[in-house]
Amino acid sequence: MHSMLTGFETYSIDTLATLIQQWHQPRFRTKQLIEWVYQKYAQSFEDMTNLPLSLRSQLEQNAPLHRPACVKRQISHDGTRKYLLKLTDGECIETVGIPSLRLSEDGTSKRLTVCVSTQVGCPMACLFCATGQEGFTRNLYPGEIVNQVLHVEQDMDARVSNVVFMGQGEPFLNYDNVLGAARILNASYGCGVGARHITISTCGIPQGIKQFGAIPEQFTLAVSLHSAIQKTRNHIMPHCASMPLTKLKAALETYYEQAGRRITFEYMLIDRVNDQKNDLRALIDFCQGLPAHINILTMNDIPGNTLNGSHGDRAKSWVTQLEAAGIEATIRTSRGSDIAGACGQLKTQSGK
Numbered sequence: 001m002h003s004m005l006t007g008f009e010t011y012s013i014d015t016l017a018t019l020i021q022q023w024h025q026p027r028f029r030t031k032q033l034i035e036w037v038y039q040k041y042a043q044s045f046e047d048m049t050n051l052p053l054s055l056r057s058q059l060e061q062n063a064p065l066h067r068p069a070c071v072k073r074q075i076s077h078d079g080t081r082k083y084l085l086k087l088t089d090g091e092c093i094e095t096v097g098i099p100s101l102r103l104s105e106d107g108t109s110k111r112l113t114v115c116v117s118t119q120v121g122c123p124m125a126c127l128f129c130a131t132g133q134e135g136f137t138r139n140l141y142p143g144e145i146v147n148q149v150l151h152v153e154q155d156m157d158a159r160v161s162n163v164v165f166m167g168q169g170e171p172f173l174n175y176d177n178v179l180g181a182a183r184i185l186n187a188s189y190g191c192g193v194g195a196r197h198i199t200i201s202t203c204g205i206p207q208g209i210k211q212f213g214a215i216p217e218q219f220t221l222a223v224s225l226h227s228a229i230q231k232t233r234n235h236i237m238p239h240c241a242s243m244p245l246t247k248l249k250a251a252l253e254t255y256y257e258q259a260g261r262r263i264t265f266e267y268m269l270i271d272r273v274n275d276q277k278n279d280l281r282a283l284i285d286f287c288q289g290l291p292a293h294i295n296i297l298t299m300n301d302i303p304g305n306t307l308n309g310s311h312g313d314r315a316k317s318w319v320t321q322l323e324a325a326g327i328e329a330t331i332r333t334s335r336g337s338d339i340a341g342a343c344g345q346l347k348t349q350s351g352k
């Protein structure tokens, strides 16, 4: 059983504004609070000297400030760092910080991408994913998602430039909290990350995709496709079977009509499962009429998993063939795979 959290991390900008209104405080207090907590990284309400004392004690009682505790940190030879963070109720999640390999003139990393989790565990049970094999525990709150980014910034002593919602969990099964987090990350008085540099990655929940297309922000949508053949997709992503590819495509078309933004597809090559000629043909067909960019990945090893990544230069040859078909594609190299921090390798409990 999980006790209901009541901390400050449970609030989005909107729900905080409602609370502030209920407490008969002026509206600008919402901005001040978000600024203190997520931009200035205040450790207590006491530090917030421009807020009235009465409000500070009201907050202390009703919405206490929590930050996650770092239980474990691993550093990859490529500079990627993976964190096991413990939340207020004792649940653990993983977060990954990925510094750009290209350096600025002063030797510091040009970009810092943080990969955040959106749920404790995940109900989608994808075959190639360690998280999916562990089941679902609970949704994360907006502040619990944003705090992951802040933790990485503090530890790596760098400002975040990109945030990808690709860690544990299916973001669109926790739509409101995920959007709430993205808005805090994006706000000029929050983390100030450009909307286009915030990517939400879904396994393809049609309802969420449609909703996401209707919001004003220019956040980026990524879809984990991994197969454009229904039978294969049902096999490797069993819980997506109730949301067939035809429905996914229709939702993406609606999204494009509304948002006018390009869609990123993630396609992870799995040896003899989704990497054959007919798989490529189906992928090309699926992309017709959609402004797509395809990221080709090769599956990472997961201990105890019978699936393996494709061999040789399969990824390279797919990119060439996709481009010949007029579809933009790039190979995404895996980062942090030596610390199990790469795609599909995140687990809720280390050592399990």
Ligand code: SF4
Pocket (backbone or CB within 6 Å): 122, 123, 124, 125, 126, 129, 130, 131, 132, 133, 167, 168, 169, 170, 203, 344
């Ligand atoms: S790949 Fe994503 S949606 Fe699928 S089980 Fe893993 S975390 Fe969940």
